[in-house]
Amino acid sequence: MTNTQATKIAVLGTGGGGRAHAAKLAGLGYEVHVGTRDPQATLARTEPDMMGNPPYQQWLADHPGITLNTFAEAAAAADEIVINGIDGANSVQALTAIADAMAGKVLIDYAVPYLYGAEMEHPWPTPWGTMPKLDPCDTDSLGEQIQRALPAVKVVKSFVTQEQETVVNPKTVGGGEHTMFVAGEDTDAKKAATELLTAYGWSDVLDLGGIVTARGLEMHAGMHSAIGLALGLGTPFGVKVVR
């Protein structure tokens, strides 16, 4: 695949998840357009981010062929697929602002709607503090909120049940013998997401139905964290739907 023929894909967000997708997609031959709120500010940073990721300019130098731009410019550059790696609390607002650039395109959303810092009467202690509250939860989902806010965009909720390093390298767990899920209103969009997952190495992708099922996927965050802590932080694992 030469660069002029490469499929253009956008990844919004420069955190660990966004980096995992951007690096994998570049390796697969995609022309990767990464979006960030303020590219100059992102490139000016010289310290690791709050999750300990190295400064983005340094990461970018190690990953040639990836373009950093604004959210809107990256989304506009995508041929078909935009991946949302913006944090859950800011996703609806940031995506609504660039809705026009994504009209008719597929938006794969993996954000967890964590509301950090919300006080709880009964906190769930973890080694890093407490589990953040989900908002929305159960009676709505971030996936649905995004779909309602961007009716001209084909939203697919996926990836969210896994660490993003495992999403892009599924065969590192059980030889890939575990399950990934897609949820959304548009069948073709879910097919496009499934093809991308197949390129990542997934062989079992289960279509859960409409975007309303994003509730189940987002609420899996609690069980995902509990399993991860039970196995030992950093132990890779997957969840296989046996049937």
Added chain:
Amino acid sequence: MTNTQATKIAVLGTGGGGRAHAAKLAGLGYEVHVGTRDPQATLARTEPDMMGNPPYQQWLADHPGITLNTFAEAAAAADEIVINGIDGANSVQALTAIADAMAGKVLIDYAVPYLYGAEMEHPWPTPWGTMPKLDPCDTDSLGEQIQRALPAVKVVKSFVTQEQETVVNPKTVGGGEHTMFVAGEDTDAKKAATELLTAYGWSDVLDLGGIVTARGLEMHAGMHSAIGLALGLGTPFGVKVVR
């Protein structure tokens, strides 16, 4: 095992889940004491219950060796383990009323805290109507509520991620190659629950930690229902933690 030496175990609730456990336990040689709110009323019913289960007196006639009694009498009869099959909305109240009968014993709780009939701005339609709301959810769990209400009882949340017919017959799915979870404050109580699960046929039981992790297990209800609907209602399935 003769009847006089049999371990006495209590199952609270006469619905489909309670029946599955009672029948399995009787088959395993336990002396099974089933508890219900009003035994006379339960035995007087001649119509199927709202889930289509046959009248209890008829079921009981087909399952000799099972004793029906009040919640308190059944719980008091148990040597060590009481299984809570009371519906989520009524569990805390019904169990609090019989706390003394369970002091020092293990209570395995599999109830989902569904609040049926709660109106939602964004309902989740299903073939049977809508998904019921979870209450509590995310910032608390029914498992924790029960443990707080009954401090002298060793609460273990388990079974809840599965249909109870599969819980008692795990090998009907993937030869048993899927995962069951236990959560609770008391290590010996989780050991007792795990031994019961082993007798049921489970080979992979994962201890998630304290009772707070019941949140993850209860919130899995959404994904469990979504997977079940995606595979086709009634298709048995399990979830395996691949690691």
